[in-house]
Every structure is written in structure tokens, then in C-alpha cells.
Amino acid sequence: MMTNLVTLSNVTYKRNLKIIIDHLNLQLPQNNIIGLLGANGAGKTTLMRLISGVVPNYKGTIRIGTATTNTARKQVASFSQILTGVQPNARLTEIANYCDTLYSDFSIDVFEKIIASLDLDGTEKLSALSKGNRMKCVLAVTLARRVSLYLLDEPFDGIDSMTRKRLIKSMLTWKPDNATILISDHHVEDIANILDQVVILKHQMVISQKSAEEIREKDGLSIETYYENIYEGGVDHDQSHDNL
Numbered sequence: 001m002m003t004n005l006v007t008l009s010n011v012t013y014k015r016n017l018k019i020i021i022d023h024l025n026l027q028l029p030q031n032n033i034i035g036l037l038g039a040n041g042a043g044k045t046t047l048m049r050l051i052s053g054v055v056p057n058y059k060g061t062i063r064i065g066t067a068t069t070n071t072a073r074k075q076v077a078s079f080s081q082i083l084t085g086v087q088p089n090a091r092l093t094e095i096a097n098y099c100d101t102l103y104s105d106f107s108i109d110v111f112e113k114i115i116a117s118l119d120l121d122g123t124e125k126l127s128a129l130s131k132g133n134r135m136k137c138v139l140a141v142t143l144a145r146r147v148s149l150y151l152l153d154e155p156f157d158g159i160d161s162m163t164r165k166r167l168i169k170s171m172l173t174w175k176p177d178n179a180t181i182l183i184s185d186h187h188v189e190d191i192a193n194i195l196d197q198v199v200i201l202k203h204q205m206v207i208s209q210k211s212a213e214e215i216r217e218k219d220g221l222s223i224e225t226y227y228e229n230i231y232e233g234g235v236d237h238d239q240s241h242d243n244l
């Protein structure tokens, strides 16, 4: 049986009177790679921020393992917005040392191994990195925290296909056993073959959650087609039973 790592119950989040997340319920199992899909503005980044513990005012409950408060969740989830606020002039090794002081779970050893495997030079300054190299750095810093949950918000945005493959390989290599990765990406097909599950967000809510295997084998669809069908107002046949 799958153990749930993350549970959101009845979570509502408003910003300037606008509802961004509406009575959302979601459970994410342990040791899974989960794709978070949805159009621009669907709320993917907001959902990750809520789970990671950086959003102060929301209604409902959010739990990662036994961590329920924002402070406790920050300790057990590594969010890819980790470089926000880092001095652009900092060198990569300085960033790692800084993260090491911030997070007791940070592994400088893992960070160094990841950047070496991605051909990044630790003496480079963050501000001097190309977009692709910056993304490599983001992934290295995020994964160097040894935690049970990783929240990766569009980690391959604007990345060429070869670099993307290397980043995906790195992610799979360095994911701790039993950890869960929630990953958003606008190009579903890029990550489809590594996903265990797909969660689709629309209209401030989760409109579908399904295992990737079920989509491929039972529904006979690619994840991309499944996503487009659901998003365009198609019906999840398993939920309606009208395909019987």
C-alpha cells in the first residue's frame, strides 16, 4: 500500500480578494515522481509555495509527514525557489556554504558532485551563468538538501533538450530513496516518461489525479493527450464510468 507523504485538506488561498486556490484536497504518496500540470495561472507555483511553507495566510490544513506548521514544512521540503534572495555576485561554492548554514540537511558533498556531473564550475558567479547553467545550479542546490519532498517549479524552462536530459538524469540519480518529487512543466512530453502520477490543476482546483501507468495502459493515451483531453473539458472516463 502506498503511504501518503503530503496531505492538503480543504485548502483555500486568496490574494487581494481573488481566490487562487479553492477548497483544494490533495494527497501525494511517498517515493513518487508527480507531474503538476495546468495552464498559465492555474495555480501551480502557488500550490508549491503553499506546500513548502512560505505562504503565511491560507485556510485549511497542509501536512508533510508529521510537519503541519509553515516552519516545520520548510524544514522537510526543498523548493526550487531556493536561490531567491541570493546575492547575484555570489560564487556557486559560496551559495552552497550559505545554504549549508541555513539548512541542517544540506550536503555540500552532494552539491559538489551534482555540479561536477553537470560540468559547472563552482568558482563561477551566479550572475555570470547562462540560463541553462543557472537551472543546473538551481537543481543542484535544491537536491543537495536531503529531504523527503522536492518541489521543482518548471526546472527545465527554456532548457535545450540535451541539457534537459542531463538534468533529469541528475534528478533521478540524486533523489533520496523514498523521497517524492512534485514537478511542474509546461512541456508535458519532456517529463512524461519519468512520471509515476499526474495531477492536473484547473479553476483553482485539482481536476484530475491519476497514475501514469493507468493513463498509458488502461486509457491507452499518452500523458500529453490525456492532459489535453481533461483540460479542454473532456471527461475522465474512470470517474464518469460512461466508457463501460
Ligand SMILES: Nc1ncnc2c1ncn2[C@@H]1O[C@H](COP(=O)(O)OP(=O)(O)OP(=O)(O)O)[C@@H](O)[C@H]1O
Pocket (backbone or CB within 6 Å): 015, 016, 020, 038, 039, 040, 041, 042, 043, 044, 045, 046, 047
Ligand atoms: N503576487 C500576486 N498577487 C496577486 N495575484 C497573484 C500573485 N501571484 C500569483 N497570482 C495569481 O494567482 C494565480 C495563480 O498563479 P500561479 O503563478 O500560481 O500560476 P501557475 O500555474 O504557476 O502559472 P504559470 O504556469 O504561468 O507559472 C494567477 O491568477 C495569478 O495571477
